[in-house]
Amino acid sequence: MVVGAGHNGLVAACYLARAGRQVLVVEALDRPGGGSRTEETVPGYRFDLHSAAHNIINMTDIPEDLDLAGVGLDYLEMDPFSVAVHADGRRVRFFRSVDATVESIPKSPPLKRWPTGASSTRRHR
Amino acid sequence: MAYRRFIDKATPIVRTILPAIGGDLSPRVLPSQAANLVRALRHQPLTTARDVISPYHSLLQRWLPSDLTRGPVAAFAAHAGVGPTVPGGALFAFWQAAYHLFGQWHGRGGAQNLTDALVARLASLGGEVRCSAPVARIEAPTGRVRAVVLEGGERIPTGNVITAINPQTALLHLLDPPLGGEIRADLAAARRSNVVQALVHVVTGDILGLAVCGRHRRRREL
Numbered sequence: 001m002v003v004g005a006g007h008n009g010l011v012a013a014c015y016l017a018r019a020g021r022q023v024l025v026v027e028a029l030d031r032p033g034g035g036s037r038t039e040e041t042v043p044g045y046r047f048d049l050h051s052a053a054h055n056i057i058n059m060t061d062i063p064e065d066l067d068l069a070g071v072g073l074d075y076l077e078m079d080p081f082s083v084a085v086h087a088d089g090r091r092v093r094f095f096r097s098v099d100a101t102v103e104s105i106p107k108s109p110p111l112k113r114w115p116t117g118a119s120s121t122r123r124h125r
Numbered sequence: 126m127a128y129r130r131f132i133d134k135a136t137p138i139v140r141t142i143l144p145a146i147g148g149d150l151s152p153r154v155l156p157s158q159a160a161n162l163v164r165a166l167r168h169q170p171l172t173t174a175r176d177v178i179s180p181y182h183s184l185l186q187r188w189l190p191s192d193l194t195r196g197p198v199a200a201f202a203a204h205a206g207v208g209p210t211v212p213g214g215a216l217f218a219f220w221q222a223a224y225h226l227f228g229q230w231h232g233r234g235g236a237q238n239l240t241d242a243l244v245a246r247l248a249s250l251g252g253e254v255r256c257s258a259p260v261a262r263i264e265a266p267t268g269r270v271r272a273v274v275l276e277g278g279e280r281i282p283t284g285n286v287i288t289a290i291n292p293q294t295a296l297l298h299l300l301d302p303p304l305g306g307e308i309r310a311d312l313a314a315a316r317r318s319n320v321v322q323a324l325v326h327v328v329t330g331d332i333l334g335l336a337v338c339g340r341h342r343r344r345r346e347l
Contacts, residue, residue: 001273001283005254009289010243017250028259038235048236053229066246073242074233081229084197092193096228102126
């Protein structure tokens with residue numbers, strides 16, 4: 001038995017089932033996923049409840065090993081993976097390429113002030 | 126450019142800790158790991174050692190003089206759940222290099238995409254998922270698991286249980302009888318954090334005193 005149908009429990013269950021074990025996963029909530037869920041928290045808009053960027057699983061061979069693409073898994077690379085907008089309006093785009101990232105870093109002082117005093121914002125992982 | 130110098134510094138450090146992701150610290154990978162560590166420490170080894178055990182605030186003050194890059198890198202480091210002045214937090218800022226090495230990946234339609242695929246794969250392999258089935262206790266009267274009892278009262282006999290939940294909940298609250306003794310105290314005192322921090326703990330826990338569950342020996346027992 002596996003307790004918890006988050007991605008860790010489900011991956012473990014898949015490997016056990018593939019090894020010929022009889023596997024039952026029990027989950028306290030009314031749907032699987034744990035920290036890897038997306039829900040319509042605002043009508044018409046779906047949000048990731050916890051994890052968003054799935055980087056570390058893509059450093060492993062798990063998706064390929066379990067042929068998750070064959071059952072609908074489709075990962076998109078975000079490039080740039082992050083954009084920082086500073087209070088003065090200057091922006092830095094963080095690309096996969098370090099060269100492109102460095103190229104995006106403003107070399108000169110800001111030309112104008114950001115009108116609303118907005119602070120730096122970052123995309124959450 | 127300061128940002129490039131920082132990433133050049135961080136890359137061999139990230140490569141050194143990467144095998145911990147797969148739990149792969151076998152002798153097979155040790156030579157390449159040693160080479161990465163040598164690359165990380167080749168220039169100014171004392172400075173590098175200081176950098177690695179630094180808090181990320183002071184590390185970034187030294188490496189990224191412009192807040193155009195220092196702020197964003199600090200924001201990513203903060204995801205680890207460790208404060209900017211905690212010793213050893215530098216590794217979470219060095220993790221920035223991992224995004225350049227591997228990119229950032231999002232499931233189409235959101236994180237649910239991964240869950241849906243895993244559930245479909247499990248079903249294709251003959252496994253079963255039951256939702257709305259909270260566990261009340263895991264019976265292990267003689268030190269071996271005998272059954273899982275759901276909150277609704279159903280008792281499911283089984284000889285093996287994997288818990289993929291908070292280990293404190295699993296081993297201190299659900300396991301019946303619960304863990305005892307020194308291991309219990311270590312686990313009860315452990316702090317929760319995210320996965321990036323967890324993998325760094327695997328490598329550095331003993332050195333930095335940031336271990337998830339006390340000493341490595343105990344973590345293996347758990």
